[in-house]
Amino acid sequence: MADLTMSRRALLRRGAGAAAGLALVGGVAARVRGAGAEPQVRRNVTALSADERIDFANAVMALKSRPSPWVSGISTYDTFVLWHRDAMGCGVNAAHMGPAFFPWHRRFLRLFEETLQTIEPAVTLPYWDWTVDRSTTGAPWFDDLLGGNGDPAEGEAVMTGPFRKGSWEISIFDPGDMDQVPYLARNFGASKMAAELPTAEEVEEALAIATYDASPWNATVPPGSSFRNAFEGWQDCAVQGCDPVGGISPICGSRHNIHNRVHLWVAGESSFMAHVMTDAGDGTRTDDVMGTMAASSSPNDPVFWLHHANVDRLWAVWQERHGLVYQPETGGPFGHNIDDPMWPYEQIGMTVTPRMVLDHRAMGYRYDTESA
């Protein structure tokens, strides 16, 4: 694992294509927007026309076959999967279970969106408001967008839509994933920890927490004292350790809140990394196929982008209410203080700190729920 991680980092560092690839992405995005243009608008997935849904899915598919400008030997899409997975490694810990959870994903989504726009200039990330669209067959599970639930007769494989088994192949897996099934697996609501999607009341409860984050800046912060931890969804966590297979791994009770719960609801897992950890429900090991959204490599399921666009939208709602504030200035884990550079952006020639992404409109986009 350590060796693998090293070689992956070496790959990332190498990339002579890195700077060039980035210039391409930035250049195209700048051309699309033009100087001083209105922010692009991210819309509710229910507001997209059939043509717009198809454009989005096609752009995602195109990135899956386009070679990565940043990491040699894999696709552009898989680079995002790889970064998300490796951000959860013990040594990196860049994006979860800490204050940088919101900023890291904000830049991650924007970079992905800008990259999509090199294929389809008019595409923006749609968001999935899971407090409203809660059925297993309605939005966002359109046949021309994300496809639907997994098929139990096919190992929970998604058999519908553009990302169905045979048409969308997964090639980046979690280090502890024994099965490495090469298809998308979903099992809506099957997780004991996430039978129901978060409600508007639960979201409101988190939004009401006025403190962005608090010491010790990880998953063990009592939820009532940290908007970030309450919303990310860690609850009753005693310690945050590191598992050589599972990466950063807090030991928590069985409840998961908002962001985590949506991942688990889609995946149908009882816990993250269910293959290598015991089932929190009854203590037995499970041999079920791992639901894609429960893995560190969760961006393998394109619903990741729609879920996280909604997470980002709700962070903007919190910011509107409580101000563009962020903690900590110093004293947090590296990468999580307000002026720390966040991994892996530096390695592809971008300096990104939490402070630089606090104002999403300055990054060129807004949500359809915000005023123009």
Ligand SMILES: [Cu+2]
């Ligand atoms: Cu994430």
